[in-house]
Amino acid sequence: MKLQNLSNLSIILLERQMKKGLLLLSLLVFFCTGTSAQEKKYEREVKVKPADIPLEIHWLLRPYVDQIKKLKFYKETDVDHESYEAKFFYNKAKYSVEFSRKPELEDIEVIVPWSDVDDKVRAGICDFLAQFDKHRIEKIQQQFSSKTKTAEEVFGEALTAYFGDIICYELEVEVKEKGSWMPYELLFNDQGQLVNKREVSKRSADFILY
Amino acid sequence: MRRLLLLSFSFLAISVLAQESARLVWEGSAAIDYELIKNFRFNTSIAQRTSFLEDSEGNLTEFSFLEFNQFLTKKISPTWKVSVGYKYRMVDPVEKLDVFEHRLTQQAAFTHIDKRFRLVSRARLEQRIRSSSFAHRYRYRLSTDFPLSGEKIDAREFFLVFSSEALFEAVNGGLNTWENRLSASLGYAVSNNIKADLTFTYRIEDINLELETILFISTGLNIKLN
Helix, strand or coil: CHHHHHHHHHHHHHHHHHHHHHHHHHHHHHHHHHHHHHCCCCCEEEEECHHHCCHHHHHHHHHHCCCEEEEEEEEEECCCCEEEEEEEEECCEEEEEEEECCCCEEEEEEECCHHHCCHHHHHHHHHHHCCCCEEEEEEEEEEECCCCCCHHHHHHHHHCCCCCCCEEEEEEEEEEECCEEEEEEEEECCCCCEEEEEECCCCCCHHHHC | CHHHHHHHHHHHHHHHHHCCCCEEEEEEEEEEEEEEECCEEEEEEEEEEEEEEECCCCCEEEEEEEEEEEEEEEECCCCEEEEEEEEEEEECCCCCCCCEEEEEEEEEEEEEEECCCEEEEEEEEEEEEECCCEEEEEEEEEEEEEECCCCCCCCCEEEEEEEEEEEEEEECCCCCEEEEEEEEEEEEECCCCEEEEEEEEEEEECCCCCCEEEEEEEEEEEEECC
C-alpha cells in the first residue's frame, strides 16, 4: 500500500517536473524565435547547376577544362552582396574563382602550403603572429585579382603560380590571446604587411560534444 | 556522394522504423550554449524521453523521464576541448524504484579533421548515481558532421551527423555490460545560431549478456547565445 502511494506521489511529482520542463522548452522556443527575427545579417553559400552560372565563368574555364577536376559551382549571398564561385582542382591544388553579379572577376584563390609562401611574406606573417602566445595556421590561400588585367590574364597567372604584382595571402588562423583561442582571417599583401584582420566564427560543436 | 550519404541516413532511419522486436524510444531536447565566464562555454539543456514497451501480456505501456544537463567546456587548443558535466534525471517509477539519477561527467574531445567533413573523437568518463546503484561508465565516440550544401553550414541549410559510440558500464555489485550506439542525424540550421535535428539511434545493449536492441528517435533544438 505504502509502495503504491509512493509510486503515485512520484508520478505526480514527475508530471509537475515535466510541466515545468515543457514551460521551459516553450520559453526557449519563444526566445529562439525572437533571436532569429533579430538576425538580419547572414551569409549563405549554395551549390548551383552549371546552367545557373554566368557564361563568363564557363568561358574562362573552357581552355583548361581537360585538366580541371571536381568542378563545382556555388552562389554566395550576403545582405548587400551576391557572387558566383567555381571551385575545382588543377594540378592537385584547390582553386576558387569568384565573379560578381555583373559579372566581373572578383578574385581567384588557391590553397598553398606554407613552403610556397614568398620569403618576404613569410617573414611578415611570422612577425605578426609572434605577438600571440600560441598560434596555429589552418589554411593559406594565395589571392589573385587585378583592376587593370583581364580575367583571362589573372586566371592564367593564378594557374601557373606566376608571382605577378597582385598577390595577397589570406590566412585562416587560430591564435591564443589573453588565455583564449580566437579564430581570425588575416589578409597580408605581397610585402608581408597585414592588410585586414577579422574575427570569424567556427562551426558549432554542440552536436559533436554533447 | 551527397545522395549516397542521404541514402545512408534514410537507410538507417528505415531500419530503425522497420524493427519489430526492439523497443522504440522518443527523446526530445532543447539546449542553449553560451559563454558566461570568459574562455568557458556553458551548455544547458533539458530533455524528456518516452519509451514504448510491450509487457508480458502484450499491452503497450510507456515510461518517461525528464532530465537537466549542465556542461562546462574549455578549449585548450584548436583541436582539444575538455568538459565537465552534471545531469539530474527524474525517472518514472514504472522503471523499478530508481526515481532519481545523478550523473557526473568528465570528457575530452579531439578534432582530427576540421574541413567540410569534420571528424571528432570524444572520450567520456561518467559516474552514475541512482537510488539503488552506482556505476562507472567509459565511453568513446567517433563522429563526423558535414553540410549538405557548400563547404560550411550556413543559415537555412541542412547537414548530416553520423556517429558510433562504444560504452562499457561497470556497476557496483552488479554485472558489467558493453553497449554500442550507431546514430544518424539530419540537422537544419534555422539561422547561424539556431539548429534543429532529427536523429535515429540504434543501440545494441548488453552485448556480453543477453543482447537487446533499442531504437531511438530524437528531436533536438540547439541555440547558441553568444
